[in-house]
Amino acid sequence: VYVGVDVGGTKVLAVEISDTGEVLREAVDSTPGRGDPVSELEDALTRAVEGVADGRPLEGVGVSAAGLVEPTGQTVRFATHLPWREEPVRERLAARWGAPVVLDNDAHCATEAELAYGAGRAAGSFLLVNLGTGIGGGLALDGRVWRGAGGMAGEFGHMQVVPDGLECECGLRGCWEQYCSGRALERVFRVSLGSHLDGPQVSALAREGDEHARRAIATIGTWLGIGMANLVAAFDPALLVVGGGVSAVGDLLLDPAREALSRALVAAPHRTVPPVVPAALGPESGAIGAALLARRHAG
Amino acid sequence: VYVGVDVGGTKVLAVEISDTGEVLREAVDSTPGRGDPVSELEDALTRAVEGVADGRPLEGVGVSAAGLVEPTGQTVRFATHLPWREEPVRERLAARWGAPVVLDNDAHCATEAELAYGAGRAAGSFLLVNLGTGIGGGLALDGRVWRGAGGMAGEFGHMQVVPDGLECECGLRGCWEQYCSGRALERVFRVSLGSHLDGPQVSALAREGDEHARRAIATIGTWLGIGMANLVAAFDPALLVVGGGVSAVGDLLLDPAREALSRALVAAPHRTVPPVVPAALGPESGAIGAALLARRHAG
Numbered sequence: 001v002y003v004g005v006d007v008g009g010t011k012v013l014a015v016e017i018s019d020t021g022e023v024l025r026e027a028v029d030s031t032p033g034r035g036d037p038v039s040e041l042e043d044a045l046t047r048a049v050e051g052v053a054d055g056r057p058l059e060g061v062g063v064s065a066a067g068l069v070e071p072t073g074q075t076v077r078f079a080t081h082l083p084w085r086e087e088p089v090r091e092r093l094a095a096r097w098g099a100p101v102v103l104d105n106d107a108h109c110a111t112e113a114e115l116a117y118g119a120g121r122a123a124g125s126f127l128l129v130n131l132g133t134g135i136g137g138g139l140a141l142d143g144r145v146w147r148g149a150g151g152m153a154g155e156f157g158h159m160q161v162v163p164d165g166l167e168c169e170c171g172l173r174g175c176w177e178q179y180c181s182g183r184a185l186e187r188v189f190r191v192s193l194g195s196h197l198d199g200p201q202v203s204a205l206a207r208e209g210d211e212h213a214r215r216a217i218a219t220i221g222t223w224l225g226i227g228m229a230n231l232v233a234a235f236d237p238a239l240l241v242v243g244g245g246v247s248a249v250g251d252l253l254l255d256p257a258r259e260a261l262s263r264a265l266v267a268a269p270h271r272t273v274p275p276v277v278p279a280a281l282g283p284e285s286g287a288i289g290a291a292l293l294a295r296r297h298a299g
Numbered sequence: 300v301y302v303g304v305d306v307g308g309t310k311v312l313a314v315e316i317s318d319t320g321e322v323l324r325e326a327v328d329s330t331p332g333r334g335d336p337v338s339e340l341e342d343a344l345t346r347a348v349e350g351v352a353d354g355r356p357l358e359g360v361g362v363s364a365a366g367l368v369e370p371t372g373q374t375v376r377f378a379t380h381l382p383w384r385e386e387p388v389r390e391r392l393a394a395r396w397g398a399p400v401v402l403d404n405d406a407h408c409a410t411e412a413e414l415a416y417g418a419g420r421a422a423g424s425f426l427l428v429n430l431g432t433g434i435g436g437g438l439a440l441d442g443r444v445w446r447g448a449g450g451m452a453g454e455f456g457h458m459q460v461v462p463d464g465l466e467c468e469c470g471l472r473g474c475w476e477q478y479c480s481g482r483a484l485e486r487v488f489r490v491s492l493g494s495h496l497d498g499p500q501v502s503a504l505a506r507e508g509d510e511h512a513r514r515a516i517a518t519i520g521t522w523l524g525i526g527m528a529n530l531v532a533a534f535d536p537a538l539l540v541v542g543g544g545v546s547a548v549g550d551l552l553l554d555p556a557r558e559a560l561s562r563a564l565v566a567a568p569h570r571t572v573p574p575v576v577p578a579a580l581g582p583e584s585g586a587i588g589a590a591l592l593a594r595r596h597a598g
Contacts, residue, residue, distance in 0.1 A: 148535025158565030236447025
């Protein structure tokens with residue numbers, strides 16, 4: 001069995017996929033905090049991978065990591081929400097699991113998945129903006145994922161949108177993901193209402209029609225559109241794909257984003273503003289892309 | 300003779316180049332204001348092109364325009380500093396000059412030139428940031444210029460760096476080129492000293508050691524580094540190439556930019572920060588790239 005496992009800021013998700021990208025099995029575990037020992041994180045990964053394998057021999061594992069992976073896919077250099085720091089993750093996990101391991105950034109994995117099976121199949125070029133704990137991003141161009149000269153393309157979340165803005169866990173200030181992400185949604189809701197709810201709870205309230213929750217999501221959506229306008233100015237893709245947990249609320253998020261995009265994009269009346277569509281693969285996209293890379297690597 | 304002509308916000312520059320990109324002849328005219336009739340602009344172009352041709356028959360002309368050119372290269376859709384609005388420039392100039400005309404965005408032309416003959420020759424990928432009246436940008440990737448799905452990639456100057464910031468001629472607010480360009484340099488110098496000097500005059504003062512002028516250039520340089528940090532986070536190129544008139548001051552501009560880039564780039568200690576180098580071709584790069592495209596188109 002080939003397994004793809006996605007290591008996000010709050011959970012670890014492993015999947016087995018079919019030839020056409022459908023999820024056949026999955027297993028979930030929770031992610032330890034970034035101050036916890038590395039071994040706890042790798043134990044959680046192992047539980048998820050073994051949960052999917054269910055006793056079958058592993059032919060290959062793809063690991064999708066929410067962090068900076070160096071270009072040859074050996075090492076996680078830096079991960080804002082994870083304990084990995086310059087860790088030789090690929091080799092260690094391959095030894096532990098007795099199987100070939102492919103390691104890549106989670107947003108690159110999700111971009112591969114959306115390109116092969118999802119919302120980006122028909123577009124020559126698209127940008128993926130994945131709103132989870134933070135923002136992961138990916139660029140697809142002429143049918144290929146652009147990983148960057150150092151494997152670090154797509155760190156959209158750490159583009160500065162507010163000079164001297166909110167502090168970010170990465171050490172900088174005013175990063176886009178402080179204004180547009182699951183954590184940003186929690187913060188906006190908390191500041192406006194004084195209630196501590198997590199992102200999925202705010203989303204659930206919004207779907208039930210709660211005005212405060214809807215306004216908080218619209219605020220995130222507006223920042224989504226502004227940031228995407230910057231990316232479109234620079235890159236001019238045919239399509240914008242929005243994924244990640246926060247995107248599950250759909251048009252409550254995407255409509256304000258589309259509006260802000262049209263307002264903030266240079267020369268909007270003189271160009272085709274790229275459509276903003278939800279990711280087709282949902283929160284499993286990183287794991288699906290990792291499984292795809294594991295299989296591609298083997299064959 | 301093949302001629303390349305660059306149409307910038309303040310001047311029109313036509314060149315003839317050798318097979319290896321050297322400028323053999325050039326002619327300059329001034330650009331009419333953006334409120335002036337289109338015919339005045341095209342008269343200025345014609346004078347410059349004929350000045351270079353000097354009676355020899357035109358085999359092809361490349362036009363490098365400071366504006367949004369639609370992807371098939373027929374029309375200038377929008378140009379912040381020029382009178383062209385949805386103008387079928389290619390066909391009209393080809394008829395007027397009796398020669399094949401190739402039309403492209405000035406920054407794409409400059410990127411072609413730096414890729415073929417200049418600072419980007421050895422790099423697999425680079426971004427070009429051209430500081431003139433505004434900012435023109437270009438992306439080269441795996442040895443090819445990425446023009447965008449709609450031919451509009453590289454409009455770096457209209458990425459928003461300050462929410463509700465300075466008004467831009469494009470109709471938006473807080474655009475990067477309001478903080479980092481020739482016009483921005485004039486504004487910063489004027490605000491700090493109350494003196495009305497143009498960009499080249501401020502640059503000349505800075506080279507002579509004037510502290511106010513140096514500080515104004517360092518301010519522009521810091522904004523250059525911040526904006527480039529955003530681009531590197533998104534795109535992760537191997538190299539950053541800075542061109543345009545303002546870049547003629549060299550390290551007075553580029554050192555503050557390098558410093559700000561290292562400070563504002565996500566995970567800088569965990570990655571190779573791309574080198575920031577001056578464009579090799581100077582202010583002729585757009586015209587050189589246009590001449591290259593004219594010759595490539597013919598042959």
